Amino acid sequence: MTTDATDLELRAQRVLPATPDEVFDAYTDAEKQRAWFAILDTEPGIVEIEVDLRVGGQQTAVWGPSRDELFRETQTFLEIDRPHRLVTDSVGSSPDGATMATRVVVTFEAVDGGTLMSVVQSGFPTPEIRDFFAEHAWEGAFDRIGAYLTRA
Amino acid sequence: MVNRMVQQQRLDEVFAALSDATRRDVLVRLGDGPATIGQLAEPYGITLTGMTKHVRVLEDAGLVVTEKVGRARQCRLGAERLDDAMSWIGFYQRLWERRLDGLEAFFTLQRGRADEAARRTRPEGPTP
Numbered sequence: 001m002t003t004d005a006t007d008l009e010l011r012a013q014r015v016l017p018a019t020p021d022e023v024f025d026a027y028t029d030a031e032k033q034r035a036w037f038a039i040l041d042t043e044p045g046i047v048e049i050e051v052d053l054r055v056g057g058q059q060t061a062v063w064g065p066s067r068d069e070l071f072r073e074t075q076t077f078l079e080i081d082r083p084h085r086l087v088t089d090s091v092g093s094s095p096d097g098a099t100m101a102t103r104v105v106v107t108f109e110a111v112d113g114g115t116l117m118s119v120v121q122s123g124f125p126t127p128e129i130r131d132f133f134a135e136h137a138w139e140g141a142f143d144r145i146g147a148y149l150t151r152a
Numbered sequence: 153m154v155n156r157m158v159q160q161q162r163l164d165e166v167f168a169a170l171s172d173a174t175r176r177d178v179l180v181r182l183g184d185g186p187a188t189i190g191q192l193a194e195p196y197g198i199t200l201t202g203m204t205k206h207v208r209v210l211e212d213a214g215l216v217v218t219e220k221v222g223r224a225r226q227c228r229l230g231a232e233r234l235d236d237a238m239s240w241i242g243f244y245q246r247l248w249e250r251r252l253d254g255l256e257a258f259f260t261l262q263r264g265r266a267d268e269a270a271r272r273t274r275p276e277g278p279t280p
Contacts, residue, residue, distance in 0.1 A: 012248040018259040026255060036258035037251070073247065092243060100240045117255070119248055124240070 012119040020108040023115040024083035027106070028053050037063065046070065055080055059088070069095045075104065083108050090121070100124075169213035174198075175206050179215060179229065186228040188221075 016023050026032045030051040038047045048062040057077050064070040072093040079087035086106045093099050102123035109116045169175055178192055193203035207227055210216035217230040 010244055010248070012245075012252060014252040014256060016252075016255055016259050017263050022259070023255065026258060027251075032258075036254035039254050039257045039261075040250075071243070071247075092240070092247075094243065098240075100243075102244070114259075117252065119252075121244060121248070 010119075010121040010124065013116060015111060015114050015116050017114045020083040020110050020115045023117055024086075024108050027108075027117070028059075028082075028086070030059075033061070037061070053077065053080065064095065071095065165213040166215065169209050169215055172206070172209075175210055178203075178206060178210065178227075182216065182227060182229045186226050188224040188226055189218075190224060192227065 018026070026036060028051060030049050033049045033051070034047055037049065038045065043065065045065045046063060046067065049060070051057075051059045053059070055077055059075045059077070060072065062070055062072045073090055074093075075088035075090045077086070077088055079085060084107065086104075088104045088106075089101065090104045091099055091101050102121050105120045105122075107116075107118045109118070170179075174196060177196075181187060181192060189200055189203050189207055192207070193200055196203070204225075207216060207218060207225075211218055211230075214230050216227050218225050218227045220226075
């Protein structure tokens with residue numbers, strides 16, 4: 001685990017019951033993304049996804065409970081190595097108009113039982129701040145997703 | 153657009169303010185209740201002037217609110233801005249959780265359908 005002093009990483013992992021090709025394609029295909037992105041939603045909401053899968057191309061996902069409360073994530077593809085690795089620059093936007101730019105590396109590795117999909121998102125401000133959040137503000141959130149997220 | 157840039161700049165101020173250990177301690181201390189600058193300075197053995205500077209950085213970032221009470225300056229948490237900063241970590245955690253949950257459900261459902269189809273085409277076949 002490498003974390004330099006000025007950077008913060010978020011990590012997430014899951015073994016999915018499919019081959020790396022199937023996972024890579026489901027993760028990057030616009031139509032399939034629309035299917036799985038909202039698959040667990042109990043309330044109908046807005047999900048719009050556009051993908052231009054080439055280096056320099058962009059993927060935009062817009063979602064939210066209503067037109068007034070939309071989140072947006074625009075990823076620019078930096079590296080596309082199907083079905084092993086995907087690197088993007090991500091800009092997230094919240095409904096109040098604030099933005100956060102980060103780097104996302106997603107890898108797909110064949111393992112027993114399917115494909116290990118791993119996400120490393122970097123570029124958040126400093127580990128001290130992450131620790132501050134973890135200790136004083138995000139105990140509940142980290143606990144809830146502890147199974148999915150391995151902290152740096 | 154201008155509004156967005158202003159918010160981004162404020163977020164930068166928040167992260168800059170939180171980059172100092174003393175200032176993070178001050179926020180934790182203020183989480184227990186309001187305190188004067190003198191009370192905040194005491195455990196660190198730093199001067200009132202030094203603590204006043206730290207408090208001013210936190211105040212500029214909107215993390216702390218101060219008001220004059222008698223001769224002292226009373227400080228308390230202005231937590232709104234902290235919520236802004238924290239919400240980014242939470243935003244992405246929820247997003248990845250949603251994506252991985254969605255993909256898992258998608259493939260589990262697909263595999264379930266394939267198994268069912270296989271059972272229907274070979275009703276007398278041996279079950280693994």
